[in-house]
Amino acid sequence: MKEFLRTKGFKMTPQRELIFRSFFELGEHVSVDELYDKVREIDKSVGYSTVWRNLKLICKVGLAIEVNLGDGITRYDRVTKIPHGHLYCMNCKKLEEFSVEQIVGLLAETAGNYKFAPENFKIEIQGYCVDCKADNKVNIDKASVTAENVTEMKQ
Amino acid sequence: MKEFLRTKGFKMTPQRELIFRSFFELGEHVSVDELYDKVREIDKSVGYSTVWRNLKLICKVGLAIEVNLGDGITRYDRVTKIPHGHLYCMNCKKLEEFSVEQIVGLLAETAGNYKFAPENFKIEIQGYCVDCKADNKVNIDKASVTAENVTEMKQ
C-alpha cells in the first residue's frame, strides 16, 4: 500500500495508514463521521479534516467512490469487483444492496451508444421497506399524476 | 391546478402559481437558484424561501422528484410517464438523458423480490462525455484496483 501510494506521489503516514485500514474494515456506505469515530477509537489525536482528506484520497486513487443518497450526507463505497445497487428506505433510512450485473451490462452498452466513457454506475431504488410498509408508519399521500394535471398546469 | 391543490389542503397564491408555471416551463434538472431567477424575471418581490418551499411542495404532491448528482446541488425533475437515466460528465458537468424502460422493469422486479415498495428509480452513469474525452481535458489517473491492493491494505 505504501508503495502503491508512493508511485502516485503520496506519502504514507501513521494517520493515513490507520484511516485507510479503518475504512476497509467498515465496509460499505461509510460516512466521514463514521470513519472519524472508528479512527478515534484507536487514536484520539487524529483530526476530522485528516479523515476527510484521506477519504477523498481513497477515492482519488480509485479505491472508493462517493455515494449520494440525497439525505445530505456523502458516503463512500469501496470499489469492488461486484457492482451493486441500493434499496433506500425513505422512512427508516435503511440501506440494502442488490446485485446489478445484468443492468450494468445494459448501461455500459447505453454509454457506448452516446460515446460516453463511464467511470461509475449509480442504481438506486428509493421507496419503503417491508417493515415501514407493514407498520403503516408511512403516510404515502402523493397526488396522482395524470396527463390532465400537467396539461392544466402548463395551460 | 388550483382545485388539485385544494383537495390536498393547500391554497393557491399568485406567487405559487408563478412558481409552478415557471417550474414546468424550465423542464428538467431545475435547481432552486435557476427557478428563483426565472421567477424573479417576472416578479422581483418573490422571496427565495417561497421558491424553495414551493419546489418542495411540487415534490410533495408528486409532480417532481429530487435529483442528486453529487455536486452538492439538489435539482428537481418533473415526473413524466417516461422514466429516464442520466449521463453525467464529471468534467464539464453536462447532463444527458437516456431512456431506461427496460431497466426500470428489471428494477421493479428486483424491488418485488425484496418486498420493497419502490417510489422512484435513480439510474446514473458518471463518466466523461465525448468532448471532454476527445479534448484530453480529462486526466484520468485512477489507480488500478487489484485483489492484491485490497489484501495488502487489509493485511
Added chain:
DNA sequence: GTTGAAATTGAAAACCGATTTCATTTAGGA
C-alpha cells in the same frame, strides 16, 4: 545520518446550500 523540498496534519474558520424562524399578510370556507 543529514538535509531540504514537498506533502501532511490538526484546529479553527470559512463556505454554502438547505432549512427554519417569526412577524405579517393572504386565501378561502363558514
Added chain:
DNA sequence: TCCTAAATGAAATCGGTTTTCAATTTCAAC
C-alpha cells in the same frame, strides 16, 4: 364579512463540506 389556517419574505440558522495556515513529518537526494 369574518376567522383561522396557510403562505409569504427577510433574515437567521443549521450542518455537512472544504479551505486556511502554521507546525510537523515524510522520504528522496546527498
